[in-house]
Amino acid sequence: MKFIKTIFATFTIIYILFSCEKTELANNINYQALNPLNADTAAGNWKPILLTKANEIALNAPIATTLADFKLELLEIKSWQNNISSAEEESLKYWSAGTILRWNEIMRELVAKYNLPPYQNADGTYPIPSSANPLAYPFFPFSNPPYAARAYAYLSAAQYDAMVSAYYYKSLYKRPRPSVVDPTIKELIPVTKDYAYPSEEAVAAGASAAILTLMFPGEQEYIQQKLTECKNYRILAGANTRSDVEAGATLGKAVAAKFIDRARIDRAGKSVGTPTDWANLVTNTEKKGEVAWLSQESPKRPPMLPLFGKTIGFLVDTIEVVNGRPSPPPSTNSEQFKKELEEVLYYSQNPTRERIKIVHFWGDGAGTYTPPGHWNAIACRDFISLKISEARWARNLALLNMSMFDAAICCWDAKYFYFNPRPSQMDPNCKTLTGLPNFPAYVSGHSTFSGAAATILGHLNATRSNDYISMADEASKSRLYGAIHYRSDIEVGMQMGKAIGQKAIMRAKTDGAE
């Protein structure tokens, strides 16, 4: 019986150990508070993207720190600091890692949440999400890769212009920080030793909330809650007063309004196309003697955002999109095509565990933050270790995300200009190791995004440039290994992406930040 008891005791211990294992998994919680090595106090002189100049949006001068109203604001900080709840402490820890970082994460989370293709109607057609009615099924948006690329770009670009404006006014008004006016005020987080009005974190928050609300209109309540948290943590931390924060949020929102006006007329809203547009894609391709792309979904789903290639980007203009269009993919009648299809079939039929891992690591399909989101996650992890200012965070992410937005435009232009079939359409034996995207093959979106991202990131963080290139290479190859792309798709996509990344580098060299 002792033997039995020992065995059962052992299992009981294992049982308890497993039950104790449940811990917090998310590793984005415990970031250190941002404490930049360089405050970038001259960021007010950096070149804005849409604003004609840093002070295009007017911001009133703050009230004097000698006034009674200001004393009241200091009192607010003090009384709050005397009575901090555990939720507030958590909020402080969360936001102090960096506001640009956190708003980027919020965007990524919403992209993942909304990245689900709508379910079909009873008649086999598909409903189209409507921004006017975002909470009725199908929820708006379906944040697929092009939608997401655009959303990340508007968020980051608006944050950047808002930052330039904020730094301009900080240097102009030179309002001292609360702890300078009243040394009894504690700064609970590292605070840059410059000026307080307006709070650049609140400016970022105001701009971010406005862009997020445009892109995810069904999430207004959640976004407002985050905005309030983000404003409050500055006051709680003793880093800003109420007027620093309110002025900041208002300025940020006003800057974002310029981007929202642009977004409304950037043609992306029309990129779904009409049944006539979809039919024309087929006839135009067949006129050229080529096999037209056909949805492999059942029921047949219309191709994803066929007119997205006409969207107006930030770095590449519409004429450059057309001029930079790659030469055609191998004709489906050619020997080259046959060879490439055989290669895809080989990867489909001979998967290795290592290749499957690559396919899944870079899959970034439905229900994820998409490939642009993946590159944002990679970039953010690295920017954390670079200890850069909020202004530089915004600038770097703007360059990254404008590149990927324009990569999406150029890639989608090529996809729908050539409208070529996926490997599975040409050979049903090409079973896929990941979800087959519902749009043409040439060129690979992953490759274009990754080429662009790796190029600009290599410029922004030169010590990792080789790593970025090998990551991009792996992301690109993952689509061939997954049996959803031909070699031409990934190679040409990579070249296009790198060329777009170069345009971002050109901007980076002249924006005044280097």
Added chain:
Amino acid sequence: MKQILTLKSLRFIIILLLTFTAKNSFAQTDVDGLMMGKKNLCGGLVYGYGSWTNYWEGQNLRINENLGTVSSQSAWAMANYGITDKINFIAMAPYISNKASAGTLIGNQGMQDLSMLLKWEFFGKAFGKNYVSLLAFAGYSTPLTNYVADYLPLSIGMQSNNTMGKIMLDVQRGKWFATASTNMIYRSNVTIDRDAYYTTKMIYSNQVEMPSLMGYNVRLGYRKDADLVLEAVLDGFNTIGGYDMRKNEMPFLSNKMDATRIGFNVKIPIPIINGLSFTGNTMYTIAGRNMGKSTMFMAGILYQTDFTKTTN
């Protein structure tokens, strides 16, 4: 949608199947004993086939034309050894191969998990015409290969290390019997190939926390001279925690997964060879959540030898 889980719970059915066939078999020294005798070994080879076309997306039963019918074939090797008359050791491992009849997603195949189980009859007593026994089980299962888990519904398993505890009551009256058991399975975190994923929030980790499972199993049937078993089965399990798939969302490892199933199980001796018997069963899912509405069949042979005879 959860072929895998279905198979996992199936494994425990088979454990039961195996132990019951064994305990009613030749080697018993005591007619009323519920365990396989000391130094008896029962080995089995079983083939399984399961499929579903409908699945519960959350609580909504639907089909998916991009999967069609998801089917899974499995081949199980299993063994049950009598350490003592009251303690048995059971081990088993399946090879699984699955596929979807529609869509482009490739099927998966490979060796899944090794399961090991200790079974202990700690109480057995006659009450009038009834013989009542109580049994306790402790089990552990671990993946045999680095198969892909994060590929539902076409992964062959979940990649978690599972620790199971189970308690069972068995009552026999003449040739009729009833058995009821309840179990709890703790599942370790699973490492996936991605470093971020969305459940109901974004998680930046390659670790997936798996909700625990609670299950029950009720069997009613007829055992004739320990050679023939005919029984009806009702079983079910549910996760403690987990989240629902949303509309048109693919399943994920940490989904909430519930199932209720009914079925029938037989064990028939094959008279040509002493110790050989046929086993067959079918199970049908009648209710579920984030699971395939599956139908399963299993058939195999069991062979039992008594080492006390050969070694003495």
